[in-house]
Amino acid sequence: MKYTLSELTKGLEVVIKGDANCLISGICPIEQSQPGHLTFLTNSLYKKYLKTTQASAVILSEKEAAACPVNAIISRNPYYTYAKIAAYFENKKTQSAGIHATAVIGQHCQIDETAVIGPQCVIGDQVKIAPHVIISAGSIIGDEVELGEGSYLAPRVTILHKVKIGQRVRIASGAVIGSDGFGYANHKQEWHKVPQLGSVHIGDDADIGANTTIDRGAVEDTVIENGVILDNLIQVAHNVKIGAHTIIAGCVAIAGSTVIGKHCMIGGGTCFAGHIEVCDHAIITGMSAVTKSIREPGMYSSGIVGVVPNQEFRKNNARFHRLEHLMQRVKTVESTIQILSESKE
Amino acid sequence: MKYTLSELTKGLEVVIKGDANCLISGICPIEQSQPGHLTFLTNSLYKKYLKTTQASAVILSEKEAAACPVNAIISRNPYYTYAKIAAYFENKKTQSAGIHATAVIGQHCQIDETAVIGPQCVIGDQVKIAPHVIISAGSIIGDEVELGEGSYLAPRVTILHKVKIGQRVRIASGAVIGSDGFGYANHKQEWHKVPQLGSVHIGDDADIGANTTIDRGAVEDTVIENGVILDNLIQVAHNVKIGAHTIIAGCVAIAGSTVIGKHCMIGGGTCFAGHIEVCDHAIITGMSAVTKSIREPGMYSSGIVGVVPNQEFRKNNARFHRLEHLMQRVKTVESTIQILSESKE
């Protein structure tokens, strides 16, 4: 399939500079661009490739347009424009509605006839599946789960009993939603499991990454609000609440009962202590250790980042472990100078 | 179902203050309490909600009891008491014993007739399944695995060949037990897989979290002792030994052959180097990097925790990378002062 730039940008708020009838047969990255393809410039790291691009057109911002040697699609938000245009080149296979012969379906389910349930799926009892839901191969859905209209489960998703999932939610392979929260009471030096009576509620348009785990609440539900985006291998503990339109990169761990606000951005590998609150519009850089609540919007960080040669690291690491001692030496120096200065007067 | 406080506390070492016949229909959190419900105060962060609670009864310690405006269940260990009482409100569906028609069962297995094997499970050859074991939908059990009495596998658990699992063990969805250890020998600049001949042994009453991985031993077994509690997304490498009643929070990584003692508590995101030993009763806070053995019980930490505004962080991070240099400057200052002081005398 080929599309003209006009066709690809129909309905989008963009300006085409150059030949609007130029035919595009695919997408290419700017650093390996090829004729007949469309590329995009959304990260200034890649600006150096613009001048010599072989692509037939580039999506970019107005500020970069002057330097564009080929057709330009000028947008205030080039990455969003790209997202919309790229959808033309997704070769999505239409799956026919219905329940595969090998799927096992429980009792008293309400499954819309437009829904797709793939091979080897297991659906529990009293499950409600709305129109246009796709449950791909090998997914397991527990009793009393509800899946909202147009939600998509990739192959091998596990959703445990009573979890409620909104509309147009996407869940990637290997994700586990509704596993028991990590609640154990110590009694006579042994740990006793605390029943996890809550569930998980996921709002509309949320995206859950591969092998991410979201535990069910201890009493109330764990809550993922509308439009939350979670990457792969994230751990969301019981009773966590993640506010609408917050985006969290891979390998983040969020301990129990922590509340993260709306429109936050969390870098990969960050860990959150339990029972803390992060306000709306907080940005937290990768590998941070968030141990206290954050009250003001802004960008926050912790840890030590940036690798250095190991030998240098070892010295600084050792110095860190003696930092209190170093401080005491500085204090001694300050006192001595004080005395020296005074004795001079 | 409703229960009186007397019924709920039968057999527990508690004192009821107020109306022992008060009827309870459910559990609620203290910050969102409601009449007819029972709540609990086990974390001092939530003490502020006690005075105005709407719950009909509160489980708490003697020290908090005076401030409780409603019926009180006074316990030396309120969280443990809560764990026992909450079990009344778990709506656990009884599963009928037997093997689902879609499960695939290998040869020469010994499966107790009280065991449950769910839909789409695959059981290998010579597997031994004790009474009252529940293997939920989509779980895969390798050859010669043994599962002890009353163990519970959530949907989609993978247990590989020869793994031995004790009694009353709970394994959450997505967990992989007995994957090959990470053993590779470098020869002529290429990595060659080292056969992993050992297995995994999990003791009684252990709990394994969602998507956690436990590798089989290289020669001997990887060992998880009785009552060990592992949260989600934990990596346990080959030949690790985790002592009885140790509890480990999410996203911890334990490298090969490391031995962790009994009754330890490990915070989330912590990494352990290989071939080290941690003694009994060690507490390690989250995101620590444990690179050497710990010989004495106590609380240990490493890393930098606590986020600060990014600008401030950048300065301190840069200073850290020049810490050795700072130390040299302090030393120079000390020498100069020494000279100044001496010349004064």
Add this chain to the structure above:
Amino acid sequence: MKYTLSELTKGLEVVIKGDANCLISGICPIEQSQPGHLTFLTNSLYKKYLKTTQASAVILSEKEAAACPVNAIISRNPYYTYAKIAAYFENKKTQSAGIHATAVIGQHCQIDETAVIGPQCVIGDQVKIAPHVIISAGSIIGDEVELGEGSYLAPRVTILHKVKIGQRVRIASGAVIGSDGFGYANHKQEWHKVPQLGSVHIGDDADIGANTTIDRGAVEDTVIENGVILDNLIQVAHNVKIGAHTIIAGCVAIAGSTVIGKHCMIGGGTCFAGHIEVCDHAIITGMSAVTKSIREPGMYSSGIVGVVPNQEFRKNNARFHRLEHLMQRVKTVESTIQILSESKE
């Protein structure tokens, strides 16, 4: 089965010191050695056990051979020699070729007759499966996937559409290959999914660990070159490239478009920022935060490692957060001394 030392070392470049006809019935670790078994000394931490070993033979380097009280297999690369010999003691069950009756196979697939497809597998359309491929129970293979000769998928592997996998690749349980990359464009404060048009290409002889996730590329493919070894619970984001024969330990996260060179070694828990490059032969120690490109081979580190008692840690951690302030105090001291010194002259 028992083997003589001669039989076990046939074809290997080793020297036998002692009785080449000594019969070996199994492998044991050096710290728990037993007669009739073979052990190995490949880590100097375990050297102390050599003198008193009860094993019938030890694989070791020439330098350790003099201290060996029993038969010795002397090798320039004892761990590699061990890897080769240990294969004799792997009790691998031969699986008979063919497709299990419960597997679901799509249309227009090319499946070699020597391939094994286990129970409850789901194979999409137009999948190509080369000779001697083993796809274990419960694995799911998307449309147009290609699996090269002799590749082995453990139970419950998920491979999504169009992923290409080389020869002799091993993929552990729970791994997800080809999940959508983490690409979202923000528009009017909401995140919009960016279609992920690329795929994943995995070279020959690569090893992928349990519950590891490898996302498909945004435009081009994510690439794992020949002989790359990935441990468990690793996150590889879209368009990452990992060079041949690089080995990465558990719980590492690699953000999008980062390129890691050949023959690198990456310690567990390390995180990589996106869009950076790491040269060949870089070694990065565990829990590092790699935020910038690395241009020269060598060993690199970051973070703070090594736990200390929590009280001591708290002081140093607090000092770290005031490091810029400490620097200013040192500068003040230096100026004062300068003045004092000058005034003295």
